[in-house]
Amino acid sequence: MKEKQILAIDVSKRSLDICVRPTGVTFKISNDLSGFKELTAAINPDLEPLVVMEHTGLYSFKLEKYLEEQGVPYCKIPALEIKRSNGLVRGKNDKIDSVRIAEYAWLRRTQLVATPKTKEKVTRLNQLLSLRAKLVKDCGGYKTRIKEMLDTELISKSDLIYKTQKAVITALNGNIQKVESEIETLIETDPELKNNFDLIRTIKGVGKIVAARMLAVTSNFKKFSNARKFNCYAGLAPFKHESGTSIRGRSRVSHLANKEIKTVLNLAAFCAIRFNQELKLYYEKRVSEGMKRMSCINIIRAKIVGRIFAVVKRQTPYDAQTLAA
Secondary structure, three states, rough: OOOOOEEEEEEOOOEEEEEOOOOOOOEEEEOOOOHHHHHHHHHHOOOEEEEEEOHHHHHHHHHHHHHHHOOEEEEEOHHHHHHHOOOOOOOOOOOHHHHHHEEEEEEEEOOOOOOOOHHHHHHHHHHHHHHHHHHHHHHHHHHHHHHHHOOOOOOOOOHHHHHHHHHHHHHHHHHHHHHHHHHHHHHHHOOHHHHHHHOOOOOOOHHHHHHHHHHHOOOOOOOOHHHHHHHHHHHHOOOEEOOOOOOEEEEEEEOOOOOHHHHHHHHHHHHHHOOOOHHHHHHHHHHHOOOHOOOHHHHHHHHHHHHHHHHHHHHHOOOOOHHHH
């Protein structure tokens, strides 16, 4: 088995700062094709390469695509994870950041796993869902503003301010419908996405957007092997809060989570306790026993996730008798 070669990268919009381990060599390249070629030229053929970088959103997209084309494995690490691993530090710049990423990756070189290749349609689905979320948020902001201004009698419905904002809301709603239509078309044209999408939709409480979000965030269920790991990622798994004999706090979920998918699953849970008789009875029973309502909602969210992973794993529609959580 070959020894590892770590190529740690601090990504910025126009440049990439690189630190290579075990040699400790550092250099800077441009964030474009010519720079990427310099990066691959630094790979030692006698070692097993792994490119390691932080999550930086769109700035690393071109690099990731190039590495996938060249067959070079890479992994993306949350910035907070790297930051907390460094202990007490003072000062920073791009070069120092690349060295710190290299130190983090070199110590964990036997544990790091390369990020699986993401299908172009899954990437596109993520982009469409992000756009929809932005449009929905903007639309909600305008609706709230209009309501407050009408309630306080600052404006009337004949006022230009009201009419202008109402027109913007109408336009935003139209664009939201177009994006949702594009999402459905995208899923329909991919057999793998369509198959899992239809299976997930058989679960009560799981609508089109929830199903699409689950497909996108799990890369069509290739990023997570089971519901337990996903619940940790989404902030649904409770953890103990204890120390010695003096601290006996109640279990709580971590704030280090994907808040977007957690919000979407929250809506699914509220829908489920309205229209799914089984989950409704379960929710009411736990509340009557004294459990806090949000803790009950969290359990419902976790149950929905468990059912989603179950139907995808079995490749059969949801059956309340055999798959009930």
